[in-house]
Structure formats: structure tokens, C-alpha cells
Amino acid sequence: MRRLLDVLREDCGLTAVKEGCGEGECGACSIIIDDRVVDSCILPAGAVEGCAVETLEHIRETPRGRLVVDGLSQGGGVQCGFCTPGMTVAIDALLRHNRAPSEHEIRDGISGNLCRCTGYQQIIEGVQRTADALQELGE
Amino acid sequence: MSTAENASTNAATGGTASGATGPATGDGAGGAGTGGGATGGADTNAAWLHPRDLAEALSLRAEHGAVPLAGATDLCVRYRGSAGTLPAFTRPILFIGRIKELCEITVHEHELRVGAAAVYTEVAAHPATPAILKRTIAELAAPQLRNVGTIGGNIGNASPAGDAVCTLYALNAEVELASRDGRGGHGGHGGRGEIVRRRVPIEDVITGPGQTAIGPYELITAVFIPLGCDDFSFYRKVGTRRANALSKLAFAACGTLEGRAIGRLSLAIGAVGPTVIRSRALEERLQGADWQQVRTLRNELVDGYLELISPIDDQRSSSSYRRRVTKNLLAEFFDRCLPGYLHGSH
Numbered sequence: 001m002r003r004l005l006d007v008l009r010e011d012c013g014l015t016a017v018k019e020g021c022g023e024g025e026c027g028a029c030s031i032i033i034d035d036r037v038v039d040s041c042i043l044p045a046g047a048v049e050g051c052a053v054e055t056l057e058h059i060r061e062t063p064r065g066r067l068v069v070d071g072l073s074q075g076g077g078v079q080c081g082f083c084t085p086g087m088t089v090a091i092d093a094l095l096r097h098n099r100a101p102s103e104h105e106i107r108d109g110i111s112g113n114l115c116r117c118t119g120y121q122q123i124i125e126g127v128q129r130t131a132d133a134l135q136e137l138g139e
Numbered sequence: 140m141s142t143a144e145n146a147s148t149n150a151a152t153g154g155t156a157s158g159a160t161g162p163a164t165g166d167g168a169g170g171a172g173t174g175g176g177a178t179g180g181a182d183t184n185a186a187w188l189h190p191r192d193l194a195e196a197l198s199l200r201a202e203h204g205a206v207p208l209a210g211a212t213d214l215c216v217r218y219r220g221s222a223g224t225l226p227a228f229t230r231p232i233l234f235i236g237r238i239k240e241l242c243e244i245t246v247h248e249h250e251l252r253v254g255a256a257a258v259y260t261e262v263a264a265h266p267a268t269p270a271i272l273k274r275t276i277a278e279l280a281a282p283q284l285r286n287v288g289t290i291g292g293n294i295g296n297a298s299p300a301g302d303a304v305c306t307l308y309a310l311n312a313e314v315e316l317a318s319r320d321g322r323g324g325h326g327g328h329g330g331r332g333e334i335v336r337r338r339v340p341i342e343d344v345i346t347g348p349g350q351t352a353i354g355p356y357e358l359i360t361a362v363f364i365p366l367g368c369d370d371f372s373f374y375r376k377v378g379t380r381r382a383n384a385l386s387k388l389a390f391a392a393c394g395t396l397e398g399r400a401i402g403r404l405s406l407a408i409g410a411v412g413p414t415v416i417r418s419r420a421l422e423e424r425l426q427g428a429d430w431q432q433v434r435t436l437r438n439e440l441v442d443g444y445l446e447l448i449s450p451i452d453d454q455r456s457s458s459s460y461r462r463r464v465t466k467n468l469l470a471e472f473f474d475r476c477l478p479g480y481l482h483g484s485h
Contacts, residue, residue, distance in 0.1 A: 001185070001187040001225070001226070001228075001232065002225055003215070003225065003226070006225075019222055022219060022222055023215075023216045023219055024212055024215075024216060024283065024284060027281070027283055030283060033286075036260065036282075036286040037282050037283050037286060038283050038286050038287050039283040039284070041215075042211055042212055042215035042216055042219075043211055043215070043287065044187065044208070044211055044215065044226070044232070044234070046187050046189060046234060047208075047211060047234060047236055047237075047287075049189070049237075050237075090282065090283070093282065094282070108277075108281075108282070109282060111281040111282070112280070112281025112282055112283040112284065113281075
């Protein structure tokens with residue numbers, strides 16, 4: 001059974017899904033299955049039969065996804081960029097279930113995504129910026 | 140729909156590494172009725188079996204000696220290869236993550252029944268889930284893993300450092316195991332007959348590191364958690380990174396109050412021995428104790444627990460660190476947490 005990560009990257013050409021650690025620690029391979037964020041590097045492809053699978057390629061084209069990208073880029077939450085696709089997916093998933101997350105909830109929401117550049121503070125501020133923008137949009 | 144794929148253990152990147160999808164082969168299919176069935180495509184030892192219901196899952200488990208898999212968070216790491224390669228499973232995989240009965244969480248009289256394949260996120264969100272289990276899950280892993288990881292997997296994995304398992308010990312959880320009896324086919328165990336269930340206290344299921352009393356034809360189907368047994372609770376996890384890191388140590392205690400005295404208390408410590416440590420004898424010393432008696436007994440109890448633990452040195456921590464932290468957590472529990480509840484100040 002192949003990993004979902006490989007099917008998405010190699011068969012579907014969805015290369016926003018990154019392989020970082022390959023063991024569910026870093027979150028670079030984050031995708032959304034049935035509205036919930038998961039790591040595709042430790043998920044056998046057969047486990048998602050019949051499920052809705054979303055990668056960043058889709059999420060960044062949605063109104064909320066665009067605001068997540070804007071929040072990260074405007075606040076300096078993107079530096080080397082390797083964690084950014086997975087981070088964006090995790091943030092989008094968080095905001096689906098919690099439109100006004102506290103700082104603690106944001107930290108928990110991105111706790112499965114490692115970033116070695118920013119120290120996270122700019123990312124957290126970016127999420128807050130996005131949440132504010134979503135409120136204004138009434139999304 | 141049946142999915143039968145052969146995982147080639149050394150397939151490199153690209154192309155179609157696997158992919159026999161089609162009608163079931165082998166004489167074991169169709170045991171659950173509607174035909175089609177699911178069974179390993181060919182005779183490689185890493186087939187992917189995708190049963191539709193529990194009855195079929197139990198048949199496949201018996202016929203193929205398949206390893207149950209739901210969230211895959213442990214197995215895919217344990218069998219991972221280098222980047223870009225497939226997990227090198229050595230036995231057929233039985234995917235049980237979508238079987239409805241195994242995903243349900245229900246309340247039956249005074250207990251919560253959590254299906255073995257219910258994911259942590261669902262367990263934490265259920266209104267009847269005891270507070271100490273919600274807290275354990277909140278501190279366990281990260282959203283990516285809580286969204287697929289299961290309590291059944293934490294039990295089957297039988298790691299002494301399993302966070303959910305430690306709390307389930309403290310909650311006096313029982314594990315439901317199911318198999319199919321021999322009628323209708325194979326004779327003896329593991330046939331295609333009625334589904335047979337048994338309930339076993341969690342400490343009798345986990346027998347050592349990675350060792351369980353689960354039979355070769357059995358699956359974990361559910362965990363039963365008594366409700367109303369946690370008037371007070373205390374949970375601490377000690378790890379490196381807050382998310383994802385396996386615990387150096389876990390400590391879970393809960394119990395009932397009778398006025399300003401302890402009714403029943405249970406205390407479990409994880410990752411300080413071959414299995415989670417619990418002592419009925421020491422717990423009984425506290426039955427009926429008020430805060431003054433707790434103060435009188437605390438040295439004896441702390442010494443008693445320190446004698447029971449046998450922590451090891453490993454990549455996550457040292458024996459002496461674990462012993463010291465156990466002592467500190469016992470002190471925090473007996474000197475601060477419990478008196479707070481018994482004074483009625485919580």
C-alpha cells in the first residue's frame with residue numbers, strides 16, 4: 001500500500017504536499033481529509049477511500065485559504081518557505097472549526113507543524129490577522 | 140467495494156507501485172455475505188485488506204493473521220523506509236478505520252463505550268467523556284495525529300509510554316475483544332460463526348512492552364469506561380516537545396469523594412515500568428481518608444510507589460530523572476492536589 005503523500009505528489013502532481021520527516025512529526029505533508037488536518041506521510045492511500053481529500057492547491061483558491069496565505073505573508077510568517085504549505089493547511093483546518101481561536105488554540109492548532117525559521121510568533125500573528133479578516137468578511 | 144493491493148516493499152518513487160484492484164480472490168472472501176469481499180490480491184505478505192464490517196474483519200484477521208490498522212500513526216512509522224519509499228509491512232494489513240461499529244462512541248447506563256477505531260478528536264469532543272481523558276487527549280500529539288489516532292491503537296500498541304493507556308488504567312477501563320467462533324468453517328478458533336465478545340480489564344490486556352493478551356483471532360472492538368468515577372482528577376504528562384513527543388512519563392489519578400474524604404481512588408503512572416504501574420493495595424490505604432490522614436500516610440505511599448516503579452534509561456529520558464519526577468508528581472498530588480479537593484477548595 002502506497003503512502004497518500006506519494007500518490008498526491010507523483011500521480012496527481014500536487015507538489016504543495018511536502019515530505020519533511022516522513023514520520024508524522026513535522027507537518028510539512030499536511031492535507032485535509034473530511035475537514036480535518038492529517039499527515040499524508042504516514043497515511044496509507046487505501047485509508048482514504050471515499051473521503052474528501054484537499055491539498056493546498058485547492059485550499060489557496062478558497063476565500064478563507066487566500067486570507068490564510070495573506071496573513072502569513074504580510075506578517076513575516078514565511079521565511080524559507082518549506083513548512084508554509086503544511087502550515088497553511090493546518091491553519092485553514094483550525095479556522096474551519098474555530099473562527100476566533102485564542103492564542104493557546106492557535107498554538108495547539110499548529111503544534112504539529114515545525115518551523116525552523118520564524119520562531120512561530122509571526123505565524124501566530126498571521127493567524128490572528130486572518131481570523132480578524134474573516135470576521136470582517138463575515139465568512 | 141473491495142480493495143486488494145499488494146504493497147511491494149521496495150518500490151521506488153513514481154509509477155504504479157501497487158494496484159491489483161478487483162474481485163476478491165482466495166477462499167476466505169464473502170464470509171460476511173454480500174460477495175465481493177476483501178482479501179489479499181496475491182500471496183505477498185503485505186496485502187491490504189479492507190473489510191466492510193466487523194464480522195468480515197474478524198474472518199480476515201483469522202484467515203490471514205492480519206495486523207489491524209486504523210489511524211496508521213504507529214505502524215507507518217514503525218515500518219517506514221527511507222524517504223519516498225513504502226512502509227515495509229511484513230504481514231497483511233487489516234484496515235479497520237472505517238468500520239462503523241468500531242468508530243461509534245455511545246453511553247450505556249453508567250459507562251461510556253468508545254469504539255476501538257474512534258479517533259482521539261471524536262473521543263475528546265464527546266460530552267460524556269471524563270475530564271481526565273479529555274485533558275489527556277488535549278496534551279497528546281498534535282491535531283494531525285489526534286484526527287486519525289485511536290484509543291484502540293494505543294492499547295494494541297501496548298507501549299509503556301502510551302498516554303491514553305495510562306489514563307485508562309486510572310479510569311478502570313475494560314477492553315472488549317471479539318473473535319468469531321469456529322462454526323461454519325474452520326473449526327476451533329477463528330472461524331466464520333457468531334461473533335464472540337469478552338471484556339477484560341485493561342491491565343490484564345497489556346502484559347508487557349508491546350505485549351498483549353489479545354488472541355491471534357481477536358480484535359479490540361471497544362473500550363468501556365465507567366462514568367461518575369472522577370469527582371477529582373489529576374493528570375500530568377512530562378515530555379520534551381509539547382506536541383507529538385512521546386512521554387518521558389505520564390501520571391493519572393482520579394477518584395470519588397464522600398463528603399470531605401476519599402471514596403475510591405486510582406493512581407496510574409506510565410513509562411516507569413514494563414507496563415503502567417498501579418497498586419490496588421496502596422490505593423486502598425487511602426480509602427476513606429480525609430486530608431489529615433492523607434498527610435499522615437503520604438510518606439508511606441510515596442515510598443510504596445517508588446518501590447514499585449522500575450524506570451529505564453532510554454533515548455527519551457534516564458532512569459534517575461524518571462524516578463525523581465515520579466517522586467515530585469506524587470508529592471504534588473498528595474500535598475497539593477488531594478488536600479485541595481478534600482478541603483473543598485476546588
